[in-house]
Amino acid sequence: xxxxxxxxxxxxxxxxxxxxxxxxxxxxxxxxxxxxxxxxxxxxxxxxxxxxxxxxxxxxxxxxxxxxxxxxxxxxxxxxxxxxxxxxxxxxxxxxxxxxxxxxxxxxxxxxxxxxxxxxxxxxxxxxxxxxxxxxxxxxxxxxxxxxxxxxxxxxxxxxxxxxxxxxxxxxxxxxxxxxxxxxxxxxxxxxxxxxxxxxxxxxxxxxxxxxxxxxxxxxxxxxxxxxxxxxxxxxxxxxxxxxxxxxxxxxxxxxxxxxxxxxxxxxxxxxxxxxxxxxxxxxxxxxxxxxxxxxxxxxxxxxxxxxxxxxxxxxxxxxxxxxxxxxxxxxxxxxxxxxxxxxxxxxxxxxxxxxxxxxxxxxxxxxxxxxxxxxxxxxxxxxxxxxxxxxxxxxxxxxxxxxxxxxxxxxxxxxxxxxxxxxxxxxxxxxxxxxxxxxxxxxxxxxxxxxxxxxxxxxxxxxxxxxxxxxxxxxxxxxxxxxxxxxxxxxxxxxxxxxxxxxxxxxxxxxxxxxxxxxxxxxxxxxxxxxxxxxxxxxxxxxxxxxxxxxxxxxxxxxxxxxxxxxxxxxxxxxxxxxxxxxxxxxxxxxxxxxxxxxxxxxxxxxxxxxxx
Amino acid sequence: xxxxxxxxxxxxxxxxxxxxxxxxxxxxxxxxxxxxxxxxxxxxxxxxxxxxxxxxxxxxxxxxxxxxxxxxxxxxxxxxxxxxxxxxxxxxxxxxxxxxxxxxxxxxxxxxxxxxxxxxxxxxxxxxxxxxxxxx
Amino acid sequence: xxxxxxxxxxxxxxxxxxxxxxxxxxxxxxxxxxxxxxxxxxxxxxxxxxxxxxxxxxxxxxxxxxxxxxxxxxxxxxxxxxxxxxxxxxxxxxxxxxxxxxxxxxxxxxxxxxxxxxxxxxxxxxxxxxxxxxxxxxxxxxxxxxxxxxxxxxxxxxxxxxxxxxxxxxxxxxxxxxx
Numbered sequence: 047x048x049x050x051x052x053x054x055x056x057x058x059x060x061x062x063x064x065x066x067x068x069x070x071x072x073x074x075x076x077x078x079x080x081x082x083x084x085x086x087x088x089x090x091x092x093x094x095x096x097x098x099x100x101x102x103x104x105x106x107x108x109x110x111x112x113x114x115x116x117x118x119x120x121x122x123x124x125x126x127x128x129x130x131x132x133x134x135x136x137x138x139x140x141x142x143x144x145x146x147x148x149x150x151x152x153x154x155x156x157x158x159x160x161x162x163x164x165x166x167x168x169x170x171x172x173x174x175x176x177x178x179x180x181x182x183x184x185x186x187x188x189x190x191x192x193x194x195x196x197x198x199x200x201x202x203x204x205x206x207x208x209x210x211x212x213x214x215x216x217x218x219x220x221x222x223x224x225x226x227x228x229x230x231x232x233x234x235x236x237x238x239x240x241x242x243x244x245x246x247x248x249x250x251x252x253x254x255x256x257x258x259x260x261x262x263x264x265x266x267x268x269x270x271x272x273x274x275x276x277x278x279x280x281x282x283x284x285x286x287x288x289x290x291x292x293x294x295x296x297x298x299x300x301x302x303x304x305x306x307x308x309x310x311x312x313x314x315x316x317x318x319x320x321x322x323x324x325x326x327x328x329x330x331x332x333x334x335x336x337x338x339x340x341x342x343x344x345x346x347x348x349x350x351x352x353x354x355x356x357x358x359x360x361x362x363x364x365x366x367x368x369x370x371x372x373x374x375x376x377x378x379x380x381x382x383x384x385x386x387x388x389x390x391x392x393x394x395x396x397x398x399x400x401x402x403x404x405x406x407x408x409x410x411x412x413x414x415x416x417x418x419x420x421x422x423x424x425x426x427x428x429x430x431x432x433x434x435x436x437x438x439x440x441x442x443x444x445x446x447x448x449x450x451x452x453x454x455x456x457x458x459x460x461x462x463x464x465x466x467x468x469x470x471x472x473x474x475x476x477x478x479x480x481x482x483x484x485x486x487x488x489x490x491x492x493x494x495x496x497x498x499x500x501x502x503x504x505x506x507x508x509x510x511x512x513x514x515x516x517x518x519x520x521x522x523x524x525x526x527x528x529x530x531x532x533x534x535x536x537x538x539x540x541x542x543x544x545x546x547x548x549x550x551x552x553x554x555x556x557x558x559x560x561x562x563x564x565x566x567x568x569x570x571x572x573x574x575x576x577x578x579x580x581x582x583x584x585x586x587x588x589x590x591x592x593x594x595x596x597x598x599x600x601x602x603x604x605x606x607x608x609x610x611x612x613x614x615x616x617x618x619x620x621x622x623x624x625x626x627x628x629x630x631x632x633x634x635x636x637x638x639x640x641x642x643x644x645x646x647x648x649x650x651x652x653x654x655x656x657x658x659x660x
Numbered sequence: 661x662x663x664x665x666x667x668x669x670x671x672x673x674x675x676x677x678x679x680x681x682x683x684x685x686x687x688x689x690x691x692x693x694x695x696x697x698x699x700x701x702x703x704x705x706x707x708x709x710x711x712x713x714x715x716x717x718x719x720x721x722x723x724x725x726x727x728x729x730x731x732x733x734x735x736x737x738x739x740x741x742x743x744x745x746x747x748x749x750x751x752x753x754x755x756x757x758x759x760x761x762x763x764x765x766x767x768x769x770x771x772x773x774x775x776x777x778x779x780x781x782x783x784x785x786x787x788x789x790x791x792x793x794x795x796x
Numbered sequence: 797x798x799x800x801x802x803x804x805x806x807x808x809x810x811x812x813x814x815x816x817x818x819x820x821x822x823x824x825x826x827x828x829x830x831x832x833x834x835x836x837x838x839x840x841x842x843x844x845x846x847x848x849x850x851x852x853x854x855x856x857x858x859x860x861x862x863x864x865x866x867x868x869x870x871x872x873x874x875x876x877x878x879x880x881x882x883x884x885x886x887x888x889x890x891x892x893x894x895x896x897x898x899x900x901x902x903x904x905x906x907x908x909x910x911x912x913x914x915x916x917x918x919x920x921x922x923x924x925x926x927x928x929x930x931x932x933x934x935x936x937x938x939x940x941x942x943x944x945x946x947x948x949x950x951x952x953x954x955x956x957x958x959x960x961x962x963x964x965x966x967x968x969x970x971x972x973x974x975x
Binding site: 058220221261262264266421424425426427433434435459460461462463464520521522523 | 818822825826829830831832834835845848849850852853855856
């Protein structure tokens, strides 16, 4: 507790969520610090897997992971890699993932699961909803506000897609926080060590490196870099491809292994990969449809295979060092985050680059969620002595002359960050100006990521070049861009119509929220049940206490029997899923105990009177 | 921003890139720079002394695409103009022709300055020559 | 809209103490960062967003000596509108033009020009350092007497620096392409 300044006033609960490629977690802050909330079976990790069962119901988490084997064509995993992306971005990738894509996926991918079409934000929303329910059950109260983590190197569209997922799941997303930054917050919590820290975050599907300065509770990010398409998944796919080739030749199959077989094999490959972090050799084994496959793989072979993947993390690390203006010797500690950092070769590569032994004391699966819970507590006001100052990972610019990008906000600028630029018209009486906004470091627009086209509308008609539209680009603390424009001649705010290049429009998100209304209704019902149970707990506790009072003995036998009956009836319905039934029985118990309460009250008043008089 | 094909063409295929002999008495050379972006532009004109008409114009620019397009357009316009007509070219003409965004207007200013500098250099040379002739 | 120095509570001087600047930036961030306003009404949150984005812009500008000097030049009206080339010494233009021509000769060449490119980079970096080394003295001179000639001199150094920086960028582009 030591480091926190706790305010015991009543606040809205804000949870922290790590929405991971492979697994997701939800955490909260209690009086002793951040804690991961386990699911009803006691597991902290919820698989980021969603499936549509044959009866049409959508399931997420462990149940969906089981369906990955039994119904691979109805199940989707690693959807984080598809967030905020269009078909052209992920074509290569999809060859390795067994997903089916619907027509019209150019700007938002639509996955076909059974007969349902789901976008990545909707899929993620199901994972979020699952986490939300776990938290509500654990905390015994409704959960509506959250901080969600994203890879630091996520661009605007990927961030927006994550925020949309939260909204669809019925969560008010108070902040998107970068994963390595969140990890540093959990790391710096009990360490209270000022200095320069690098966070190397190598997860299931994404890689981030961030360098921070920790100073008296301020966590200032100096630079960040990464690759949103690099993670443990890539290692799995590498091994999977080898095993599939083996099987094709050993089993002499006429057709490729079916999806169920591939998913079983994938599971076997992951198990082998994981055990190679602890043992010098492991076995990939699959028995399927009367065939058996068995292959011994040792750590030396694994390392030979994955060396190019690990190498790809080192370029961003070097760039991040350059951008922060630091040498490896100036980094006090490297914090390892993400499941893939369990691989010994990853640790030795990091040690070689930063010339210091990496810090591996934190649970690499949980540290991001724990940090998100700390950030949640900062936002709710429970933690007042800490503050994150994060940066935008990519430069923001506008397209000019000949497709060249003119940069307005440079990468690694502390957010919120803003820039103002003037625009004019090229033709007499022109009413609109179109601005193309991009993100990235390259000089040409075609090499950068198109964010959106902003149409400045209703410009006062004047001769060419006379108009002066001042446009303000603002990147908020979530790393998300907004644009406002003022016509300087009239002083009026100019309408800005946004056409996002990738991702859902506001209307589409609204529609999805409505579509999930039924689900939301279910959530609401669950919340009402939880609240009714809390109320039942209160009255049962009070009644129990009253039974110790003299007033209990003053009641008639019939009155006492009526109270006991009402208690029993409430206990019977307590675990029912109908809040009205619970409330009804609470009401009955209330009525039955009215005389008891009155008697106790009178006795108390009587005692008080006796105390004051005489 | 939408650009005409003509503009993109100037950017992608700049005209009249090169240089002429600086010591030629009929060649005027202008060397200018835009400090805020670090561009340098050299623009040269070759004038027919009998007619006063610019017969050839060349440029070499180290800088952004807008600076290159501005100087390319300028050399094209200079061809066949008299020295006085050339001095009438304004940066706003270039801005309009290329629909340069405000952030790039200084590129057109640079081109106008380069024209003026080149012609000033030519005039200085002819005046010196005239002096030299007179002195003889 | 208040200026960058005012936003950070500093006297408007070109010479400044980096540690003090950081201290003031952190202190104000604690007050103004949007995280501190998450539970406040929309209007206050918007104000915090606005204020902290300007604070961040101010810190980013002032902590870098070159950006700081550019900011002060602009404040003093020495940067308003496009500068004419008349402000640049002709010798500097000639020099930069020749350096660019030489670099262009090397461009697109095979691996054999690498040593020459590296030599060019070292020379450019040396010129850059030499230009920057003049700044602290000029900064102190401006702070002491506030004479416009000093600002003009600073601008001269910044212009030169900018030209050389472009050359450094070009040579680095070539080197990474040749790698």
